[in-house]
Amino acid sequence: MGMTRKASGIYAFLEELRTSSQDYQAIVALAGNPNTGKSTVFNGLTGLNQHTGNWPGKTVVLAKGFYRHQGKQLALVDLPGTYSLLAQSVEEQVARDFICFGEPDAVVVVTDATCLERNLNLALQIMEITSQVIMCLNLLDEAKRKQIQIDREKLQTLLGIPVIPTIARNQDGLDDLKTAINRMVFGGESAHPRTVRYDHDLEAALTELVAELEASFQTRVNPRWLALRLLDSDYPLVKKIISYLNHNRRHTLKSTPQGVKL
Ligand SMILES: Nc1nc2c(ncn2[C@@H]2O[C@H](COP(=O)(O)OP(=O)(O)OP(=O)(O)O)[C@@H](O)[C@H]2O)c(=O)[nH]1
Ligand SMILES: [Mg+2]
Known part of the structure; x- marks a missing residue:
């Protein structure tokens, strides 16, 4: 993708990522509602190999990190928590701009299994933008405690994207998540997200x-x-x-x- 001569916003962020000392073969974004465990997933995947910085031009802190899985090196960006991408707040704008114009190779939408319905709003919005979406169904221990059962297979079929169950705090499911990402990014396994139809x-x-x-x-x-x-x-x-x-x-x-x- 070309860069503007005087890069700003998303393009400046991508430029910074591109010229960082780390090599990577793909960029993956972590999106989700506030408090769904995005940073816990981010830390679980990248360990200490991470840096935080300001989104160029805005006072939004963004973490980027790197990890290796099955011989592939990936860059991971922990986006601010948002309920929607129809952006009003700065956080929403940053998340939206990254997903829309940053052309990540995959977007992982981290959802809270205890209140999935509320989380689906953002998931559906992301699915409208890109077919490269994976759902990380997190906080499954909390859901279990509240006796909430989720039919993962059915959810996956209804949404048309891979759904990976996790308990990020215990690192449960994070290997499966990494494998699902690699399959989508390097294995050519595209999702077929359900299309929202209008009048x-x-x-x-x-x-x-x-x-x-x-x-x-x-x-x-x-x-x-x-x-x-x-x-x-x-x-x-x-x-x-x-x-x-x-x-x-x-x-x-x-x-x-x-x-x-x-
Ligand atoms: N029980 C349980 N707690 C979790 C799990 N994943 C994350 N948490 C906890 O949930 C809280 C929020 O996690 P974060 O990773 O900070 O969530 P976040 O989505 O990054 O939050 P924001 O950046 O504020 O939007 C923390 O106390 C985590 O330890 C999980 O699978 N199970
Ligand atoms: Mg966070």
């Missing part, structure tokens, strides 16, 4: 816009999600999307999506 008029507009985006840009971000956000008219985000798309331009646009100034 007829919106779907019709989306079909048109998605075709245009696909013809003009090569992106790892789902064009359907980009089209949805362009239709949202969230102007600061639209500006970021345009800048991102300009990095991924296939050829000069003959026409622009309606209402969007390039």
